[in-house]
Amino acid sequence: MLDFDEELKKFKPSLEVEQIEDAVYQEDLTDMTEILREMMRQSK
Amino acid sequence: MEYRKRLEYQSNYWYNDGLKKAKIRDLTGAMASLRRSLQYNRENIDARNLLGLVYYGRGEVAEALVEWIISKNFKAHGNIAEYFISRVQEKQTALEEINQAIKKYNQCLVYCNQSGEDMAIIQLKKVVAAHPSFVKAYQLLALLYLKTEQYPKARQALRRAHNLDTTDDTTLRYLHELHALSRKKEPALKEEKEHSVTYQLGNETIIQPAQAVVRDNSASVTFLNILIGFLVGAAVVWFLIVPAVEATRSRNESRQSVEYSQEIASQKAQVSALKKELESYRTAGDLAEAAQADAASTIESYEALMTVARQYSSGDYSYADMAENLRKVNAGKLGEAGLQRYSDLAEEIYPTVCNRLYRQAEEYHDSGDTANEITVLENIISMQEGYENGEALLALADAYTAAGEADKGKEKYNRVIELFPDTSNAQKAQKGLEGQAANVFGSSYSDDEE
Numbered sequence: 001m002l003d004f005d006e007e008l009k010k011f012k013p014s015l016e017v018e019q020i021e022d023a024v025y026q027e028d029l030t031d032m033t034e035i036l037r038e039m040m041r042q043s044k
Numbered sequence: 045m046e047y048r049k050r051l052e053y054q055s056n057y058w059y060n061d062g063l064k065k066a067k068i069r070d071l072t073g074a075m076a077s078l079r080r081s082l083q084y085n086r087e088n089i090d091a092r093n094l095l096g097l098v099y100y101g102r103g104e105v106a107e108a109l110v111e112w113i114i115s116k117n118f119k120a121h122g123n124i125a126e127y128f129i130s131r132v133q134e135k136q137t138a139l140e141e142i143n144q145a146i147k148k149y150n151q152c153l154v155y156c157n158q159s160g161e162d163m164a165i166i167q168l169k170k171v172v173a174a175h176p177s178f179v180k181a182y183q184l185l186a187l188l189y190l191k192t193e194q195y196p197k198a199r200q201a202l203r204r205a206h207n208l209d210t211t212d213d214t215t216l217r218y219l220h221e222l223h224a225l226s227r228k229k230e231p232a233l234k235e236e237k238e239h240s241v242t243y244q245l246g247n248e249t250i251i252q253p254a255q256a257v258v259r260d261n262s263a264s265v266t267f268l269n270i271l272i273g274f275l276v277g278a279a280v281v282w283f284l285i286v287p288a289v290e291a292t293r294s295r296n297e298s299r300q301s302v303e304y305s306q307e308i309a310s311q312k313a314q315v316s317a318l319k320k321e322l323e324s325y326r327t328a329g330d331l332a333e334a335a336q337a338d339a340a341s342t343i344e345s346y347e348a349l350m351t352v353a354r355q356y357s358s359g360d361y362s363y364a365d366m367a368e369n370l371r372k373v374n375a376g377k378l379g380e381a382g383l384q385r386y387s388d389l390a391e392e393i394y395p396t397v398c399n400r401l402y403r404q405a406e407e408y409h410d411s412g413d414t415a416n417e418i419t420v421l422e423n424i425i426s427m428q429e430g431y432e433n434g435e436a437l438l439a440l441a442d443a444y445t446a447a448g449e450a451d452k453g454k455e456k457y458n459r460v461i462e463l464f465p466d467t468s469n470a471q472k473a474q475k476g477l478e479g480q481a482a483n484v485f486g487s488s489y490s491d492d493e494e
Contacts (some may be wrong), residue, residue, distance in 0.1 A: 002187075002190065002218070002221050004190075004191045008153075008157065008187070009188055010214070011183075011184055011187075013105035013149075013150040014106070014107075014146045014149055014150060014336070015104065015107050016106055016143060016146050016182060017109070017143040017148075017246050018143075019106065019330060020106050020110055020113070023107075023110045024107070024113050024114060027114060029086045029114070030086070031051075031082065031083055031084060031085055031086035031087075032051050032054075032083060032084045032085070033048060033051050033084075033085060033086075034086075036047055041471050042350075
């Protein structure tokens with residue numbers, strides 16, 4: 001049986017056009033290459 | 045740098061996986077694979093561009109633009125992301141409309157949190173109408189329909205969402221829930237189906253009463269309806285139209301009758317007027333004729349009187365001739381002077397002529413010539429009606445009686461009684477009326493009879 005309130009909480013506001021710029025800057029672009037580089041730098 | 049190559053391979057592997065899933069509209073799966081690809085290599089342009097395209101396919105246009113913009117930052121030239129961005133920005137109106145739909149969706153989330161489900165449903169209907177590929181909106185709408193137990197509508201919204209993204213776990217869960225509910229309520233739905241008909245009209249699901257009885261007997265009901273319609277039509281014609289037509293015809297006939305009556309009355313009046321006019325003309329004609337005759341009589345009387353006067357003055361004419369002319373005079377037509385002259389002449393001429401004629405009548409009487417006796421006596425009476433105190437009248441009465449003209453005889457006897465009452469001649473006349481002749485000239489008729 002669905003819990004309406006719980007289901008409703010899963011819905012998040014969708015991104016609006018005016019918020020694109022902020023979203024671009026806030027995007028987490030970290031990838032495995034970067035993590036490995038950091039790990040190698042720290043091991044040295 | 046072997047690890048770097050291996051990371052690129054892994055990234056490409058997940059990109060290929062995402063591409064395969066995207067091709068079969070497994071957008072959720074594609075998103076997961078593409079994100080994993082980008083976690084291995086954030087500069088995998090194809091993977092990022094495809095991720096943006098997957099977002100776009102789910103109706104999340106802003107998210108798509110974010111991915112394409114980042115992609116363009118990594119590779120400014122020869123990047124298909126540039127084409128995608130230009131295509132989206134090309135139609136500003138459409139982009140603005142989609143943006144408004146997204147804002148409404150966000151507003152609907154607020155409504156839902158404030159228990160305004162009805163308002164949210166209304167707004168979400170508008171959202172999916174303006175932005176038909178917005179998967180999240182369909183899912184939220186389906187959730188609201190499920191809550192308000194509008195299961196057919198929920199099913200419809202979920203089908204749309206499922207067509208856009210076949211593996212979205214939210215959609216699948218809601219569909220599963222819907223199936224579970226359907227199984228539970230199957231008996232109730234069956235009963236409801238018997239009493240209702242459900243079908244799609246655009247985005248709406250129409251539910252209406254089944255009216256099974258009417259449908260089963262549609263042919264007979266149609267015939268019955270036609271029959272009732274025919275009867276109603278006949279009744280309308282019989283009770284409304286026919287009386288109206290009859291009344292109109294009656295009014296026309298009455299009006300025509302009145303017109304004819306008026307025309308006849310007018311003709312009668314005209315005929316009456318013409319008759320009166322004709323009568324007046326006739327009366328005028330008779331009066332003129334009478335006046336003309338009167339004038340002619342007057343002229344003749346005066347001419348006769350002048351002739352007698354001239355004859356009397358000349359002394360060349362006998363009294364008989366003068367009496368003959370004088371008898372043509374109508375004394376009533378003469379004036380005072382003429383009448384005086386006529387009286388003088390008559391007193392001079394008539395006695396002499398009457399005496400001679402009376403003797404002549406006696407001679408005829410004696411000879412038994414009754415016809416000539418009557419003629420001569422009539423001449424005397426015309427000149428002097430009371431000749432010899434009525435003896436001439438008595439003699440004429442006897443002659444008429446002897447000649448078999450008793451009526452004329454009685455008339456003359458009565459005239460004697462009238463002119464000379466209480467005289468011996470009147471007594472004779474009375475006896476004459478009783479059948480005893482007066483015998484003025486003696487009893488020659490008796491002698492003849494003897």
